[in-house]
Amino acid sequence: MSIQKKFPEGFWWGSAASATQMEGAASEGGKGLNIWDHWYATEPNRFFEGVGPESTSDFYHKYKQDIKLMKEIGHNSFRPSISWSRLIPGGTGEVNQEAVDFYNNVFDEMIANDIEPFVNLFHFDMPLELQNAGGWENRDVVDAYVEYASKCFELFGDRVKKWFTFNEPIVPVEGGYLYDFHYPNVVDAKRAFQVAYNTMIAHAKAVEEYHKLNIKDGKIGIILNLTPSYPRSQNPADLKASNICDLFFNRSFLDPAVLGEYPQELIELLREHGQLPETKDGDKELLKNNKVDLLGVNYYQPRRVKAKENLPNPYSPFMPDWFFDNYEMPGRKMNPYRGWEIYEKGIYDIMINLKENYGNIESFISENGMGVQNEGRFLKDGRIEDDYRIEFIQDHLEWLHKAIEEGCNAKGYHLWTFLDNWSWMNAYKNRYGFFSVDIETKERTAKKSASWFAEVSRNNGF
Template structure:
């Protein structure tokens, strides 16, 4: 068959995951508690079917076989995260040698299979002791994180060439401090903005620390879930709503990470409403001097907004949602299982925006994927026939290909995720993997999409 969509030489084909969602062994190997272990122990009822992070997909014990499977289905790259609470239990102090051994083994095994490891330092999994000190509200925790980052570079930087400080740093802000779907379940915008701001300070300090090491060909970046904010119409009120939405949910991290400064409009808006975070002398320069080399882009669904139908309740907590309402576009294509819109062109729009407004920074799709409930409905002859996932990936790749043809600096595509994994409060409700995982036996079975992806990677296109 003729290849219609050919990707550039050396394109990164692979998948992404995170420590808490895949490793399991939550109380083994000297690991300390993180906020997920703790919250689950307190309120197991808030997790789908009461399933916690104790064993998840058990990668801690099965990484050798799993990496072999990655190789078999055409991975040349793979993103994982280091668990801060495993690497430095308690968040500060001695490095845990058992964790060093584990991560060394995983990195070496990946490299032995010609899979380049991409390593992320923080994926929602704050060590409990650090949260008790105030989490990202605390500058002390920012310093502890910087020390942790340095130690990680020291131990693994001789082999890891792609580093990322944070994955979706806005999610702990939204979940933990605005909308009550992550621990510590605070609803307070002022504190949320402080958390967001200090996270970017932590990011800049980790970038600064990275650049004191002499690792040739190494790059450091951040992974952001960029979601274009589409206005309902071209009415100025709708356009204003979408612009404010974009400021809060995209540019609040994208601008300081790539341009080294916050959008003036956002600063003015927060100031007007008395919501500005506390800043310290030297912060602005720190951000300016430590912009990223590379950007990971997570994209799942678009955000559609319209002007507010009603004035915000003056007695309710201040929220970004004071400035826009979500809009359900008639006729939109849906993933009925997750309740998310599927809009493949969004991936193209993000890339064009990066090209036109962010210096065409080197980037890649670091997550894109489709979560589906009860996938056993689609088993035929022992295999999940996930044609819907193949169609989803293909549709997004077609638009990514178009962006690359038009000069966008996109270097790869990682599916979320390699194996069905534990997904925070949703636990195992929606399955995302190339491989299904039997929760009882932990047995892995390749889905149809895994075979399809093998061909795509082999042909560098489809």
């Protein structure tokens, strides 16, 4: 086959996952409780088909097999996360040696298979004891996180050269403190903004610690789910709505991470509504002096917005949604299984924005993918024929390729995810992987997309 779209040499081909969603062994190996273990124990009814985080995809026991499969399908990089509650049960204090051995084995196995570990420190899984102490609302938890991060750098930094402080830090803010889809199920914007702010302080302090180590070739970044806010029309009211939406959901983390400061417009907006978080002396300098080296971009779907149809109820809790309504564009292309719009050009728009407004920072697509329910119906001769996933990936890669041709500094593409994993409240409802997982036996079976991706990676293009 002739290769029409070649990617730059050394392009990162791989996938991403997270500890709680993939490891399993939730009560083995000396692991402490995190908020997911606790929430599932107290409200199992809120999880799809009552499936909790206990065993998930069992990477904890099957990592050797899985890493071998990664190599087979052309991965040269993979992003797992470290479970804070596994490494330091309770979040502070003694390091759990069984966890150190496990992560050492995983990273060594990856390197032995020429797969570079990209390691994320926090993926929604706050140790329960620290959540009970106030979670990210509490600056002491920020300090505990920085100690945990430093410990990780010390233990694994000789082999791991790409670190990420947080994955989608806005999600615990939205889910845990605004919209009630993550524990602790608080609905309080003021607390939400404090959580968001303190998370960025924790991030900057971890970046500072890492940079102090002066590790050759070492880079530290953050993974943000950037969702372009497209206005319904060019009407000033629609444009204003999309701008405010962008401030809340993208720039609230992107600006401090990459530019080292918050957008003035966002500060003014929060001040006007009495929602500003508490800050400390020196915070501003801390953010300014500790920008990221590398940015991971998670992109799944666009956000389309329009001006509000109705004024917000003055007695309702303050919400970002006071300033815009979601807009369902007629004729949009849909993933009917997940209820999400598919808009491949979004990936290009994000990259152009990074090039024009964020110094063309080195970046990569750290997550992209499509979840499909009841994938078994596409089973043919023992293999899931997921042509829809191949098409989805290829269409996004074409726009990414175009962005690179236009000078965007994009270095790789990781699919969410390597093998079907447990998705928070949705458990195993939607499948995302290159490999399907039998929930009972934990058997892995390659889907059609796995062999297609192996080919793309081998050819460094398609």
